[in-house]
Amino acid sequence: MINESRRGFMGKAFGAVAAVGAVGSLVAMKKSWDPLPSVMAAGFTTVDLSNFTANKLEIAKWQGKPIFILKFGADMPEVEKRSVKVGAHYYSVMIGLCTHLGCIPAYKDSEHTFKCACHGGEFNAAGVHTFGPPPRPLDIPPFSIKDENTIVLGEVGPEYTELIARLSTDTNIA
Amino acid sequence: MFSIIVGLIVAVILIILNIVLQKVSFPKEGRILAIIVIMTGYIYWGFEPYAHHEMHPHVADATYTFDGKADVEALKEAGADTAETEAFWAKAVEAASLSGNVAAGKELVAANCTGCHSITSEGFPELMSDADAAASYGVTPPDLSIAGKIYDKNFLAAVIMDPVKAMHIEHKYPVGGDKVFPMPASDWMAPQEIADMVAYLASAASKVPAVETKEGASEFEISKAQNKQVFEAACVRCHPMSYAGIEAKTPADIMSAYIGATPPDLSQHIRSRGDHYLHNFINDPQRKLPGTGMPRVGLTQEAEKQVVEYMTQIGDSKKQEREELGPKVLIYLVILAIFALLWKKQIWRDLH
Amino acid sequence: MAEFEKANSVGEWFDQRLNTSGFWRVMMTEYWIPKNINFLWAMGALLAMLFTLLLVTGIFLLMYYKPDVNMAFDSVNYTIMQEVAYGWLFRNVHGVGASVVFLVIYIHMFTAIYYGSYKKGREMIWLSGMLLFVTFSAEGFSGYMLPWGQMSYWAAYVITEIFGGIPFIGDELVIWIRGNFYVADATLTRFFMLHVLLIPMAILGAIVFHFYTLRFPHVNNEEGEFFDYKEESEKYLAGKKAESKVIAFWPDFLSKDFMVISIFMIFFFYLVFYHNAFAMDPVNFDKADGMKTPAHIYPEWYFLWSYEVLRGFFFDIAGISGKSLGLMAFGFAQGIFMVLPWLDRSPMVKPANQRPIFKYWFWLLMADLFVLTIFGKLPPTGANAWVGFFSSITFLGLFIALPFLTKIEAKMVGGK
Numbered sequence A: 001m002i003n004e005s006r007r008g009f010m011g012k013a014f015g016a017v018a019a020v021g022a023v024g025s026l027v028a029m030k031k032s033w034d035p036l037p038s039v040m041a042a043g044f045t046t047v048d049l050s051n052f053t054a055n056k057l058e059i060a061k062w063q064g065k066p067i068f069i070l071k072f073g074a075d076m077p078e079v080e081k082r083s084v085k086v087g088a089h090y091y092s093v094m095i096g097l098c099t100h101l102g103c104i105p106a107y108k109d110s111e112h113t114f115k116c117a118c119h120g121g122e123f124n125a126a127g128v129h130t131f132g133p134p135p136r137p138l139d140i141p142p143f144s145i146k147d148e149n150t151i152v153l154g155e156v157g158p159e160y161t162e163l164i165a166r167l168s169t170d171t172n173i174a
Numbered sequence B: 001m002f003s004i005i006v007g008l009i010v011a012v013i014l015i016i017l018n019i020v021l022q023k024v025s026f027p028k029e030g031r032i033l034a035i036i037v038i039m040t041g042y043i044y045w046g047f048e049p050y051a052h053h054e055m056h057p058h059v060a061d062a063t064y065t066f067d068g069k070a071d072v073e074a075l076k077e078a079g080a081d082t083a084e085t086e087a088f089w090a091k092a093v094e095a096a097s098l099s100g101n102v103a104a105g106k107e108l109v110a111a112n113c114t115g116c117h118s119i120t121s122e123g124f125p126e127l128m129s130d131a132d133a134a135a136s137y138g139v140t141p142p143d144l145s146i147a148g149k150i151y152d153k154n155f156l157a158a159v160i161m162d163p164v165k166a167m168h169i170e171h172k173y174p175v176g177g178d179k180v181f182p183m184p185a186s187d188w189m190a191p192q193e194i195a196d197m198v199a200y201l202a203s204a205a206s207k208v209p210a211v212e213t214k215e216g217a218s219e220f221e222i223s224k225a226q227n228k229q230v231f232e233a234a235c236v237r238c239h240p241m242s243y244a245g246i247e248a249k250t251p252a253d254i255m256s257a258y259i260g261a262t263p264p265d266l267s268q269h270i271r272s273r274g275d276h277y278l279h280n281f282i283n284d285p286q287r288k289l290p291g292t293g294m295p296r297v298g299l300t301q302e303a304e305k306q307v308v309e310y311m312t313q314i315g316d317s318k319k320q321e322r323e324e325l326g327p328k329v330l331i332y333l334v335i336l337a338i339f340a341l342l343w344k345k346q347i348w349r350d351l352h
Numbered sequence C: 001m002a003e004f005e006k007a008n009s010v011g012e013w014f015d016q017r018l019n020t021s022g023f024w025r026v027m028m029t030e031y032w033i034p035k036n037i038n039f040l041w042a043m044g045a046l047l048a049m050l051f052t053l054l055l056v057t058g059i060f061l062l063m064y065y066k067p068d069v070n071m072a073f074d075s076v077n078y079t080i081m082q083e084v085a086y087g088w089l090f091r092n093v094h095g096v097g098a099s100v101v102f103l104v105i106y107i108h109m110f111t112a113i114y115y116g117s118y119k120k121g122r123e124m125i126w127l128s129g130m131l132l133f134v135t136f137s138a139e140g141f142s143g144y145m146l147p148w149g150q151m152s153y154w155a156a157y158v159i160t161e162i163f164g165g166i167p168f169i170g171d172e173l174v175i176w177i178r179g180n181f182y183v184a185d186a187t188l189t190r191f192f193m194l195h196v197l198l199i200p201m202a203i204l205g206a207i208v209f210h211f212y213t214l215r216f217p218h219v220n221n222e223e224g225e226f227f228d229y230k231e232e233s234e235k236y237l238a239g240k241k242a243e244s245k246v247i248a249f250w251p252d253f254l255s256k257d258f259m260v261i262s263i264f265m266i267f268f269f270y271l272v273f274y275h276n277a278f279a280m281d282p283v284n285f286d287k288a289d290g291m292k293t294p295a296h297i298y299p300e301w302y303f304l305w306s307y308e309v310l311r312g313f314f315f316d317i318a319g320i321s322g323k324s325l326g327l328m329a330f331g332f333a334q335g336i337f338m339v340l341p342w343l344d345r346s347p348m349v350k351p352a353n354q355r356p357i358f359k360y361w362f363w364l365l366m367a368d369l370f371v372l373t374i375f376g377k378l379p380p381t382g383a384n385a386w387v388g389f390f391s392s393i394t395f396l397g398l399f400i401a402l403p404f405l406t407k408i409e410a411k412m413v414g415g416k
């Protein structure tokens, strides 16, 4: 019956238009779960490196995560490829979360090694995994170098871009 | 009582409407709808516009000439003597109408004002921190860098002559009372000297560069930054605005000792008072809130607009987004309603 | 259990297990509604829609709201209104929805009164509806407190204070309700719980119950006609839809409901975007201050009529204090609509305009409620106080007179 199908069609058309509205409101709902502007704006941490001592781990907080900053001493095997030169010194700047399942490894300064208590993972001073389940070196957060004693975590600077590019082509290390 | 009379009129309209529509065989649902709309409208009128009108009596609209006419009117109404006020404003208006000499004005300002007021753009620095200044004067004196732009000329002249009269706070600082306003009156000055000072302030303000904004800032951001400059100069000595991260320059405890009340945080005043009220109030606080400690600010119409706009940009920051989304949602709903109507028509065709 | 055939479609799979087609038939395609109705019968579905909007937007507000006297105001007016993406939209829909839902509830309620839909078998519909009115009122009141503005605070203060008028236990009751000697953090957190958990659950239950009560008596119709649903539905099923006095809930009745809802949404979202101050009082954008009462305090518009009954008695009568009289009248006003089916002694189920006496009663009541509502907001001074008094008396009088008037009407129409 023509009438039947026409009626069915109008019902479906109405349903379709209503569905468009429902999807539209879902977009608004999705966005309301996004981090707030104030959270996004707080995504930067400035670290003053002037009082750092070699081979002593300092932990900064960036986006709620621990950031390992380790100043290299002359006696430490330097893995230049993963470290960052700020002023006259080299530093490891890494997210302090084990790449296995996210525990925070502890630094044994006598061995120049990070040891993860959770499943026994180990990383060297440059953050490269040397033992246990971690699948890759510790991640490097975006940073930019302001002057010889200051870096800003969260900001993408040229040194960071360069470092990441270097690591991604170098299969030896990462 | 007026509302009852309107109610009776509404009732009569309803009855007539009902009879007429029945006679012309208007669709019944339309008639019911008309009745409901009228009744809803009447209730709405009663608890909104009418109630507002009853609770907030109308006051004279804001004027931006600052010639003291309103003050004189108010005095007349109160049966007080107006001669002194009239003379005062006549002199202020006269001074403001003279053409001033900027160089002479600069010397006068340097000699008379910069002991307390900074004019940072002109190299007259702040002599103490805001808090210390507040502690010694009772309130932090304003920086005068853009005073010549945001304050009306007549008003500036009047403030120099006698701040208490100009700001309309005689009730707080009665002549011979034990409280003395921190800024001394200079009504001994000649009109030409006052004109010179006003001219200097105007020239200083005109040299202040436009507010810098980040490259690529949106129009909204730029206007917000410009408005903020005016707001900070005009209001922030006393009022905080926490939603903009602004603290009052004068600490709250000193402020409340000075004025007898803590000036409110202005973050939500655009919602709680509305822009009409704000304009009226800022223009002359005594008019809306007799006895308030807030002085008349003397902003030009343009500056006052910027202040209120800033309050909107902070307190109702999504206004623009709301006004952009509104039409889209409404158009969508009209389309939805058309489809719903067509579907209903299809279905009900078989039922009749 | 009978042998199971392999299902040919997902629909069939569920049908075998849940009898979905049978359920659909009973609840939808063979749930009968009289044909002789107008758009006022769509108010129920509209209320269901508005409640859904309130629920969904409420959930989104809940994600950022902080029930703490120090944080509540800013969590609403800063975080939600200025920071959260579309937070302002959710709040405006929620605020305007809460106000408009009462407009529709009142239309719905007075439609029922006008058409006599509360009696002769429909008493439970009415009672469950009143349960919804009471729970919605509680929901509206508790929600109004949450933004912790000046109106939130003082409305909460004054309304909880009302319970102090109850003899003997009053004073302690007030403290118990507030959890403090004044309206404080404890008050806010418990009303928060009520607003987001207990009352919504009660409302959901009450809505289901309300729908259930409609099932057997069926909804009323424009002429108050009683007819044989079995006979009429058979006609419908036999394809004689035009002749039948009934229509199916789906798609016939709902297609009209959806139309009314869609049109109403245009009006609703116009208010949401451009005209929301009536639902979100400006005074409430001032932070709560327990040391400073605003110059004018008044409840939301939908409580004004009963508030005015409370205020109406401003002097002592026969040694009873004005305050007590007001409280008693207020209690009376809250409860009296409940028993309406038993106050109306006339057996007539007809639209009010066809009832010789009831029609005057109905329109007088409407007029009186209008006066109460409008004067409920005005300062109760001078002549206003007297208008309040007389309209409150009229309100009480109308309900006291109703059994007698309808008894007379019953005689006039001779049991019809």
Ligand code: HEM
Pocket (backbone or CB within 6 Å): C040, C041, C042, C043, C044, C045, C047, C048, C051, C105, C108, C109, C112, C115, C117, C118, C122, C125, C126, C127, C128, C129, C130, C131, C132, C133, C136, C207, C210, C214, C218, C219, C220, C221
């Ligand atoms: C959110 C609250 C409510 C919802 C969702 C709701 C829903 C409904 C629905 C869907 C119907 C059937 C269709 C119609 O006649 O509109 C209905 C009928 C009815 N409701 Fe409600 N209702 C609510 C509140 C109330 C209140 C507060 C009352 C009054 C005390 C009430 C009294 C009635 C009556 C008497 C009927 C029968 C109408 C008739 O038979 O013609 N309801 N309701």
Ligand code: FES
Pocket (backbone or CB within 6 Å): A098, A099, A100, A101, A102, A103, A116, A117, A118, A119, A120, A121, A132, A133, A134
């Ligand atoms: S989380 Fe560090 S080894 Fe598993």
